[in-house]
Amino acid sequence: MAEFDLVVANGTVIDGTGGPPVRADVAISGERIVAIGAGLGRARQTIDASGLVVSPGFIDVHTHDDSAVLNDPKMTAKISQGVTTVIVGNCGISLAPIAPLDPPAPLTLLGEREMYRFPTMRSYVDAVREAAPSINVGVLVGHTTLRLAVMDDLTRAATQAEANEMRALLEDSLAAGAIGFSTGLYYKPANAANLEEVVAIAAAMHEHGGIYTTHMRNEHEGVMDSLRETFATARQAQVPVVVSHHKCAGPDNWGRTKDTLPYIAASQKDQKIGLDAYPYVAGSTVLDADWVDERIRTMVTWSTPFPEMVGRDLSDIAAEWGVSQKDAARRLVPAGAVYFQMQEDDVRRVLSFPSTMIGSDGLQRDNHPHPRLWGTFPRVLGHYVREVGLFPLETAIHKMTGLSAATFNLKDRGTIRNGAFADLVVFDPATVADAATFEAPLQKSRGISHVLVNGAIGFRNGEVAARAGQIVARA
Ligand code: ZN
Ligand code: CU
Numbered sequence: 001m002a003e004f005d006l007v008v009a010n011g012t013v014i015d016g017t018g019g020p021p022v023r024a025d026v027a028i029s030g031e032r033i034v035a036i037g038a039g040l041g042r043a044r045q046t047i048d049a050s051g052l053v054v055s056p057g058f059i060d061v062h063t064h065d066d067s068a069v070l071n072d073p074k075m076t077a078k079i080s081q082g083v084t085t086v087i088v089g090n091c092g093i094s095l096a097p098i099a100p101l102d103p104p105a106p107l108t109l110l111g112e113r114e115m116y117r118f119p120t121m122r123s124y125v126d127a128v129r130e131a132a133p134s135i136n137v138g139v140l141v142g143h144t145t146l147r148l149a150v151m152d153d154l155t156r157a158a159t160q161a162e163a164n165e166m167r168a169l170l171e172d173s174l175a176a177g178a179i180g181f182s183t184g185l186y187y188k189p190a191n192a193a194n195l196e197e198v199v200a201i202a203a204a205m206h207e208h209g210g211i212y213t214t215h216m217r218n219e220h221e222g223v224m225d226s227l228r229e230t231f232a233t234a235r236q237a238q239v240p241v242v243v244s245h246h247k248c249a250g251p252d253n254w255g256r257t258k259d260t261l262p263y264i265a266a267s268q269k270d271q272k273i274g275l276d277a278y279p280y281v282a283g284s285t286v287l288d289a290d291w292v293d294e295r296i297r298t299m300v301t302w303s304t305p306f307p308e309m310v311g312r313d314l315s316d317i318a319a320e321w322g323v324s325q326k327d328a329a330r331r332l333v334p335a336g337a338v339y340f341q342m343q344e345d346d347v348r349r350v351l352s353f354p355s356t357m358i359g360s361d362g363l364q365r366d367n368h369p370h371p372r373l374w375g376t377f378p379r380v381l382g383h384y385v386r387e388v389g390l391f392p393l394e395t396a397i398h399k400m401t402g403l404s405a406a407t408f409n410l411k412d413r414g415t416i417r418n419g420a421f422a423d424l425v426v427f428d429p430a431t432v433a434d435a436a437t438f439e440a441p442l443q444k445s446r447g448i449s450h451v452l453v454n455g456a457i458g459f460r461n462g463e464v465a466a467r468a469g470q471i472v473a474r475a
Contacts, residue, residue, distance in 0.1 A: 002042050002043050002044040003027075003040075003041035003042055003043065004027040004028060004029050004034065004035070004040070004041065004042070004043040004044070005028055005029050005030065005043065005044050005045065005455065006027070006028040006043055006044065006045045006046070006047070006422075006452075006455065006457075007025050007026070007027045007028070007040055007043040007045075007046050007047070008025065008026045008028075008046075008047045008049050008054050008424060008426060008450075008452075009025045009040070009046050009047065009048055009049060009050075010023075010025065010048060010049055010050040011023075011024070011025075011026070011049025011050070011052050011053065011054035011426060012049075012052070012053050012054065012429075013026060013036065013053075013054045013055075013416055014053055014054070014055045014393065014394050014397045015055075015056070015402075015415055015416040015417065016055060016056040016397055016398060016401035016402035016405075016414050016415040016416060017398065017402050017415055018394055018395060018397075018398035018402065018403075019394065020394060021053070021393075021394060023038070024036050024037055024038060025037060025038065025039065025040040026054055026416060026422075026424065027040045027041075027043065028422040028452070028455045029455075030455055031421055031422060031454040031455040032412075032419060032420065032421060032422055032455065033416060033417065033418055033419065033420050033421075033422050034418060034419075035418065036416065036417070036418065047426060047450055047457075049426050049449075049450075051428070052426050052427060052428055052429075052449055053393070053425075053426070053427055053428075053429050054416070054424060054425070054426050055082075055397045055400075055401065055416070055424070055425050055427070056084075056397070056401035056402065056405075056413070056414055056415055056416055056420075056423060056424065056425070057082065057083065057084025057085065057135075057401070057413075057423030057424055057425050057451065057452070057453065058081065058082045058083045058084060058085075058358070058377045058400040058401060058425060059083070059084070059085045059086075059087070059357075059400060059401060059404040059405060059408075059410070059413065059414060060078060060083045060085065060086045060087065060358075060359055060360050060362075060376070060377075061087045061242070061276050061357045061358070061359040061404045061407070061408060062087065062090050062213075062244055062245060062276045062278070062359025062360065062361045063078075063086040063087060063088055063090065063359070063360060063361070063362060064088065064090060064091070064093065064109050064110060064361070064362070064363055064364065065078070065086045065088050065137075065362075065364060066088040066089060066093075066094060066095045066110050066115075066124075067095065067110045067111045067115045067364065067365065068364035069086070069088065069128055069131060069133040069135075069137050069469075070127055070128065070131045072364070073131045073132055073133040073134060073467055073469075074133075074134055074464040074467065075133050075134045075135050075464075075469075076444070076464055077362065077364065077373050077374045078135055078360075078362075079134045079135050079451050079453070079458055079459045079464060080374070080444045080445060080448060080451075080459060080462070080464075081374070081375070081376065081377040081378055081445050081448065082377055082378070082425035082427060082448050082451055083135060083360075083377060083451075084135050084136060084423035084424075084425070084451060084452075084453045084458070084469075085135060085136040085137070085138060085410070085413060085423065085469075085472055086135055086136070086137055086138070087137075087138040087139075087140060087179070087359075087408065088137060088138070088139055088140065089139050089140030089141060089142050089178075089182055090140060090142075090182050090213060090215070090244060090359075090361070091106065091109075091142070091182060091183075091184040091187070091215040091244060092106075092142045092143045092144035092145070092182050092183045092184025092185070092187065092190050092215065093106055093107055093109060093110060093142045093144055093145060093182075093184060094124075094139070094140060094141055094142035094145045094182070095110055095115055095116060095117075095118050095124055095145070096118035096119070096120060096121045096123065096124035096141075096145070096173070097118060097119055097120045097121050097123075097124075097141075097145070097146075097149060097169055097172070097173060098116060098118070098119065098145050098146075098148055098149040099116075099119050099149065100113060100116050100117055101113065101116055101148065103115075103116055103148075104148075104188075104189055105187070105188075105286040105288070105333075105334060106144070106184065106187045106189075106285060106286045107144065107145070107148070107189075108286060108334055108365075109285065109286060109336070109363055109365060110365065111365055120172065120173075120176065121139070121141065121172065121173035121176040121177070121178055122176040122177075124139070125139065125176055125177045125471055128471060129470075129471060132467045132469070133467060133469040134453060134458045134459070134464050134466065134467040134468070134469055135453055135458070135469045136413070136423070136453065136454070136469045136470050136471070136472045137469060137470075137471055137472065138179045138408065138410060138471075138472040139173075139177065139178045139179060139471070140178060140179065140180045140181060140182045140211075140213060141169070141170050141173045141174075141178050141180070141181050141182070142182050142183075142184070143166075143181065143182060143183040143184065143190055143193070143198065143201065144183075144184055144187060144189045144190045146166040146169055146170065146201070147166070147189060147190060147193065148189065149166075149169065150162050150165045150166050150169070154188075154189045154190075154192060155192050156192050157192055157193055157194040157196070157197050158193065158197045158200075160200070163196075163197050163200035163201055164200070166200075166201045167200060167201045167203070167204045170201055170202075170204045170205075171204045171208060174204070174205070174208045174209070174210055175208075177471050177473070178210070179210055179211065179408060179409070179410070179472065179473075179474050180205065180210040180211035180212060180213060180408070181201065181202055181204075181205060181210060181211075181212055181213075182212075182213040182214065182215070182244075183198055183212075183213075183214045183215065184214075184215040185198075185214065185215070185216060185217040185226075186215050186216065186217055186218065186219070187215070191217070195229060195232060195233055195236070198233050198237075199233055199236045199237045202233065202234070202237035202239050203236075203237040203238065203239070205237070205239045206237060206238040206239055209409070209474055210239070210474070211239065211240050211241070211242060211274075211407070211408055211409065212233070212234055212237065212239045212240065212241045212242070213241070213242040213244050214230050214233075214241065214242070214243060214244055215244045215245070216229070216230055216243065216244075217229060219245075219246075219247050219248065219249045220248075220249050220250045220252070220253055221250070221252060221253060223248055223249075223253060223256060223260055224256075224259060224260065224263065227243070227260060227263060227264065227267075230243060231267050231271060231273065234271060234272075234273070235270070235271055240271075240272035240273070240274070240407070240409075241271070241272070241273055241274070242273075242274040242275065242276060242357075242407065242408075243264070243273065243274070243275045243276075244276055244359070244361075245276060245277060245278060245283065245359065245361050246260070246264075246275045246276070246277055246350050246356070247277070247283065247341070247342050247346065247347075247350065248260060248342070248343075248346050249283065249339075249341040249342060250293060250296075250341055251293075251295050251296065254342070254343035254345075254346060255343065255345065255346065256346070257345075257346040257349045257350055258349070261349060261350070261353050264353070264355075265353075268355070273355065274355050274357060274403075274407040275350065275353060275355055275356045275357065276356065276357045276358065276359035277347070277350045277351055277356050277357075277358065277359065278358070278359060278360055278361050278372045278376050279347065279351060279358070279372075279376060279379045279380050279383065279384055280342075280347070280370070280371070280372055280376075280379075281340060281341075281342040281343065281344055281347055282297075282338045282339060282340045282341065282342065282370060282438070283338070283339050283341055283342065283361075283370075284301060284336065284337065284338045284339065284361070284363055284366070284369070284370035284372070285336065285337070285339075285363075286333075286334070286335070286336050286337070287300065287303075287329050287332055287333055287334075287335040287336055287337040288329070288333070289326045289327075289329040289330045289333070291339070292314065292325045292326045292329050293339075293341070294315075294324075294325050296339060296340045296341055297313060297315070297340040298313065298314040298315070298325070298337050298338065298339055298340070299311070299312070299313050299314065299337060299338040299340075299368075299438065300312055300313075300314060300317065300332060300335060300336070300337055300368070301335075301336040301337055301338055301363070301366040301367065301368050301369055301370065302335055302336045302365065302366045302367045302368070303332045303333070303334070303335035303336075304333075304334045304335065305331070305332065305333075306331070306332050306335075307367065309332060310367045310368045311367075311368035311439075314328055314329065314332075314337065317332070336363065336365075336366050338370050338438065348384075348388075348390060351380070351384060351390060351391075351399075352390055352391055355403070355407075356399060357399050357400070357403050357404045357407060358376060358377060358380055358396075358399050358400045358404075359376075360372045360373060360376035360377075362374070362376065368441060369441050369442075370438070370441065371434065371436035371437055371438055371441040371443075372436075373436070373441065374434070374435075374436035374441060374442060374443055374444065374445065375434030375435065375436035375441075375443070375445055376434070377400060377445075378432050378433055378434045378445035378446065378447065378448065379433070379434035379445075380396050380399075380400070381393070381396055381427070381429070381432045381433075381447075382431075382432050382433035382434060382446075382447070383433070383434065384396070386429070386430075386432075393429060401414045401415065402414045402415045409474050409475050410472050410473075410474070410475065411472070411473045411474060411475040412475075413472060421454055421455075422452055422454060422455040423452060423453055423454065424450075424451070424452040425448065425450070425451050425452075426448075426449040426450040426451075426452075427447050427448050427449055428447040428449060429447075430447075431446055431447040432445070432446065432447030432448065433445060433446045433447060434446075444462060453466070453468045453469055454468045454469070454470060455468070456468035
């Protein structure tokens with residue numbers, strides 16, 4: 001009689017805590033890890049991980065996969081990197097809870113009207129379960145979505161009554177399984193919100209649990225003020241906070257992570273603060289003429305009126321049309337773009353910061369997406385750990401697993417220990433690498449051998465093999 005359902009044998013286990021690698025077998029029964037040690041007993045099935053690393057499945061803490069988990073539940077872009085959990089609903093944008101509408105930017109990052117069909121968080125969570133994605137899903141409620149659901153005029157801050165209504169929607173969503181609340185104060189539909197509005201809503205989580213994540217009001221010249229606003233908001237609401245995709249954007253701000261990171265570290269003495277980042281010098285979001293900066297390269301990722309321009313630089317398109325880049329952007333919208341707005345030294349400093357988690361911020365709707373969608377996690381392991389030597393492999397794994405689960409308070413995820421869900425990645429540390437590039441972004445990464453999700457083999461031989469994802473719960 002087999003003692004276990006599955007044993008991952010002879011691998012080098014990096015458990016996600018940041019601790020050193022250990023040679024061990026990992027045994028699984030049902031959805032859970034049930035034993036870790038040398039020479040474990042017989043199993044119905046064995047994966048030989050000789051020469052390979054066995055780590056917890058990667059947690060992509062910053063995604064916009066809200067629609068993708070429904071429309072493309074294989075989630076190949078993510079599971080092929082070793083990702084076993086995605087957190088959706090970031091940057092203030094979620095599909096629920098809101099009545100059907102023609103979404104304004106940036107809600108268009110998730111699709112058009114046909115995607116906005118979830119008047120309650122319960123209905124969205126049920127739809128995710130029914131779609132059965134290959135990976136687990138943690139859901140945040142977007143502030144911009146709540147504003148659109150409740151307010152008739154987005155150019156002002158919410159009244160007390162409106163804030164109360166949004167808070168009630170957040171509470172209802174938390175009860176339906178959401179794990180937190182996100183804002184995108186940078187974006188126009190949320191920009192008029194003040195600190196009082198966000199505090200009034202987020203304070204619901206002081207009572208009911210949950211995390212606040214924010215795409216801050218300003219990541220350019222106002223980045224320090226925005227950090228102050230973010231921390232004041234979280235202190236007043238008495239909730240933990242995550243600064244999304246931390247960066248110092250625009251040539252005038254390059255190098256300023258030398259100021260932001262020490263300020264964040266000092267503030268962490270008084271409150272719980274996390275960060276996420278992706279390993280690239282370019283960001284990506286909707287295209288907006290107001291954000292076009294001719295000093296940096298901008299590349300078009302989707303365009304409704306001009307799909308033939310996708311994948312080309314805005315400067316080329318503007319030259320071809322004989323107009324300025326801003327005017328070209330005005331013609332191309334609704335559209336998305338990649339903005340080469342960061343400096344490599346800043347990216348490395350942010351990635352190295354002890355409380356920075358890895359989050360892709362990949363955009364699934366884009367026809368020619370930023371390569372972070374398919375490459376983020378292997379790029380950290382291959383480029384930044386093996387080639388650059390930015391930090392040890394166990395530190396990188398911690399930033400993708402144990403740290404992420406602890407920061408987002410995910411129940412029984414993120415580390416290899418008895419009783420935890422069997423979300424595991426088996427990969428080759430000598431070859432793991434991203435293949436997606438800005439020119440050819442739709443490429444599976446290399447070196448990912450097996451991915452297990454809740455005890456099932458979800459990815460092997462380069463293909464999705466099972467769809468065993470669940471909605472993740474708060475601890
Ligand atoms: Zn964002
Ligand atoms: Cu985002």
